[in-house]
Amino acid sequence: MAAEHYYNISSSSSLPSTNSGDGGGGSHPQYFPNRAQFSGFMKPCRFEGEVLNLEVEEGGRIPSELDGAFLRVMPDPQFPPFVEDDPWFNGDGNISAFRIAEGKVSFRQRFVRTEKFVREREGGKALMGKYRNKFTDAVEFKVRSTANTNIAYFNGVLLAMKEDCPPYALNPETLETIGLWDFNKQLPSLTFTAHPKFDPFTKEMVCFGYEAKGDGTPDVCYYSVSPDGKFNETVWLVAPVVAMIHDFAVTENWVLFPLIPQVCDIERMKRGGEHWEWNPDIPFYIGLLPRHRAKGSDVKWFRAPNAFPGHTCNAYETADGKIVFDLAKGDNNVFFWWPDAQGRSPEPENIKTVLTRLTIDPHATNIELAPGQVLKDCNMEFPRIDDRFSMRHYSHCFFDVMDPNLRTDFEKIMPSMGGGYPVYNALGHIHIETEEYETYFPGSTHFVQEPVFVPRSASAGEGDGFLMALVNNYASMLSELHIIDTKDFAKARAIVKLPVRLRPGLHGNWVDSQQMKMNI
Numbered sequence: 428m429a430a431e432h433y434y435n436i437s438s439s440s441s442l443p444s445t446n447s448g449d450g451g452g453g454s455h456p457q458y459f460p461n462r463a464q465f466s467g468f469m470k471p472c473r474f475e476g477e478v479l480n481l482e483v484e485e486g487g488r489i490p491s492e493l494d495g496a497f498l499r500v501m502p503d504p505q506f507p508p509f510v511e512d513d514p515w516f517n518g519d520g521n522i523s524a525f526r527i528a529e530g531k532v533s534f535r536q537r538f539v540r541t542e543k544f545v546r547e548r549e550g551g552k553a554l555m556g557k558y559r560n561k562f563t564d565a566v567e568f569k570v571r572s573t574a575n576t577n578i579a580y581f582n583g584v585l586l587a588m589k590e591d592c593p594p595y596a597l598n599p600e601t602l603e604t605i606g607l608w609d610f611n612k613q614l615p616s617l618t619f620t621a622h623p624k625f626d627p628f629t630k631e632m633v634c635f636g637y638e639a640k641g642d643g644t645p646d647v648c649y650y651s652v653s654p655d656g657k658f659n660e661t662v663w664l665v666a667p668v669v670a671m672i673h674d675f676a677v678t679e680n681w682v683l684f685p686l687i688p689q690v691c692d693i694e695r696m697k698r699g700g701e702h703w704e705w706n707p708d709i710p711f712y713i714g715l716l717p718r719h720r721a722k723g724s725d726v727k728w729f730r731a732p733n734a735f736p737g738h739t740c741n742a743y744e745t746a747d748g749k750i751v752f753d754l755a756k757g758d759n760n761v762f763f764w765w766p767d768a769q770g771r772s773p774e775p776e777n778i779k780t781v782l783t784r785l786t787i788d789p790h791a792t793n794i795e796l797a798p799g800q801v802l803k804d805c806n807m808e809f810p811r812i813d814d815r816f817s818m819r820h821y822s823h824c825f826f827d828v829m830d831p832n833l834r835t836d837f838e839k840i841m842p843s844m845g846g847g848y849p850v851y852n853a854l855g856h857i858h859i860e861t862e863e864y865e866t867y868f869p870g871s872t873h874f875v876q877e878p879v880f881v882p883r884s885a886s887a888g889e890g891d892g893f894l895m896a897l898v899n900n901y902a903s904m905l906s907e908l909h910i911i912d913t914k915d916f917a918k919a920r921a922i923v924k925l926p927v928r929l930r931p932g933l934h935g936n937w938v939d940s941q942q943m944k945m946n947i
Contacts, residue, residue, distance in 0.1 A: 455552040463846025477535040487921035499935025509553040520575035539574040540604035559702035576621035577934040588621040616648035630654040637672040643693030664723040676742035684714035685736035731796040740810035756783040809877040823890030827851035836871040872902040
């Protein structure tokens, strides 16, 4: 395993105990609040363990070409929250690993031992307050991470990421927590994105941190890391507003920073308010920075009409030097639980994000951008591509979609559905050039989570392979792993049955076994 520097704050001996007294938190219930985000399928799972040789539904077959691990993370609070109306994605990071080889699937799950997790387990109750508001905590944390947003493999370790802190490193075989990761003391910022990009040609990991000097700071720090863990580039820049930058995009020569108009006010936080508040009066900013040998002053902030930039699909450069940026984009506040200053937010049923293309001329003197071209007018999110084509011209995009024309039995699902998370009833696949579109519908009592794409082989054409996603089965109240062959997208090649229910997760990735063998 690669030798890197880390802070072993998962060791209980190095942490102040919260066993005596209430740690400032007062009495604490042993039940979860009667709220949608803690009910039905959203009831916290809190399971750790492993299950070998998972059941495959009769008639299905695990593709022999699959040899690796599908990894994903879900927010999963180990204790009832310190704040009753805690949002779904403030739970502890719980990693699921599906090891697939020789036509069989095994499952392992383990919490990331963050400082928060360890101290709360010692104290027997929740100690962290509101989402990203340290002023509401029961105790002071050195590092406030939940490590619950994404999990990726890099240079011999798994990185469990939450964008307000450095990542945690895990053992890729056992999922045991190694510690907080600073890349051998190279990490320049206090924060690290949950969406690093991996260049399929250079093997670099391209990253950034926002609020990089602490809560409420406008500073953004961009950096790239070579395959051996050495930092190549570090550039500090300043954003026009202190706003959320959840995802970003990278091309061969450029880096794009889309600012979500959720803005931070440190004084509001000190009063016990939320970290984020929607601002409908500011533009949708996109910062454009040269990828190589840049200075902070080189950034150019383009402005589009107010909108919500969701997750990145891909970005690349055209022959005439323009930048194509494809993403999920909504016209209003997707994070409706953080309303504007007047308390206004859209009703969840009225929120829609669509696959949108923005084209940017990096040398333009006019920084105003049009709203963009809609590539597919359907309610979609969590776009994924064949990662071999990341940062380059591509044609295939896969995503979650909510299609009201499908046969979803909402009446049957609703009583056990829970809430506080986005729901999608199918997986979509679009060929962007031809506009050919197809869906995979898992069943009338099923919703899908984020998919990942796995190529059939190293030499397979773009989009030729397998799509897999966790699926919520509301009839059985258990989870399933569905594997779809892209050559026959309408039906599952295999449905893998889990004996447990896994809450909706955020993000995950596929790690090929050969990739791990190169580093371990």
